[in-house]
Amino acid sequence: MSGSLSYMSGFGNEFSSEDPRCPGSLPEGQVTPNLNDSFFLYNNPQVCPYGLYAEQLSGSAFTCPRSTNKRSWLYRILPSVKHKPFTPMPCGDLTENWDEVEPDPNQLRWLPFTILKSTEKKVDFVEIPNLAMVLGSTYSPATLPWLTSEFVCFNNSDGDFLIVPQQGDILITTEFGKMMVEPNEICVIQQGMRFSVDVFGETRGYILEVYGAHFELPDLGPIGANGLANPRDFLCPVAWFEDRTVPSGYTIINKYQGKLFACQQDFSPFNVVAWHGNYTPYKYNLKHFMAVNCVAFDHADPSIFTVLTAKSTKPGVAIADFVIFPPRWGVADHTFRPPYYHRNCMSEFMGLIKGHYEAKEEGFQPGGGSLHSIMTPHGPDADCFQKNSTAELKPERVAEGTMAFMFESSFSMAVTKWGLETCQRLDKTYYQCWERLRSHFNPNWKPSKQ
């Protein structure tokens, strides 16, 4: 289905791209023949090549230091400003009311979220927000059945979306071009970028939304110059446009201050012929993650598997980290190898793209989720503890054929009414997976002579 889509590689690069149907459409460094030859155009020429409009999309304050300054210049057939006024639209299960249900500090687990069938109702990506939970002052992990209508696009004025498809490929058309994103790949659509989604059958995935920060690659510290998610494995679309008049109206849906608004325009918003800049959508295939882990003894914290981080202003504390549990070797000696029992000052939402998760023998299924809130105790279930306390510690493959992930946040998460009740996927038996843990305490235990 991905056909012959092409991409540019690199993370946060200064990219430039023009649709090959319009050579020379990118003003940068071009000489316009109808002006005097010494006249070099840059971002905002008096007249753009091909009669395009120049429009800047700013993803950071104008005044941010260079290292965090993000913007792109779009050269488009008509500017985004040409539209009828936005009016409020129904928000469905999308909520900005963090208090709609009482807080619940229990371990929560969801069975695979139900995929709405297209025969039951045609559902737009923008109607999705079947929001499982919200994060502090922000929204967060949502799961969504997504389908698309023609002539509808979406933009999030509030924050960035990290999209994790779990079932079904999604074709994302953006102002910057097209990306095909398959399960085991992730993509990021940053604040303000217009996009629409095509699906090809039953489709399900997870979305993490962050406000106030963009995703970055984590620092590598003593790991050195290479490793984890390498910048060259991130892919960004190439310019693609349609010059399409839509007299019946093209709907732009805008999530703004937590509510949905719609407006009409009579042309396709995917009319960007050329663009350049460092503020773009991008995708990444999780199979490229270069995992680093313990090769001696003990269990390293899962931060070693951080793919992307949205930093807060407090050093080392993330608004949200996207962490994966990729296939790898387990070799630690004298060690209980699965995740340890723990309580954490961060919130941990986990999802499963495929396979099964190393800390749970059963019950945590692909397309489902779990939430271990701030300081909520959790860890391996009784079967996992039993098996791994007695296992012979040979080097062995861990998580082969699987991909679990975690959205970890320093915010406390509120679970929505949809997540707790409406979706009817909450697994009320979850706590039982620890019930069979029994005491092995032996007051007469003596250290063995080494």
Ligand SMILES: O=C(O)Cc1cc(O)ccc1O
């Ligand atoms: O809770 C979880 O399963 C995620 C997790 C994994 C791990 O190896 C260590 C800590 C942690 O929170």
Ligand SMILES: [Fe+2]
């Ligand atoms: Fe955990």
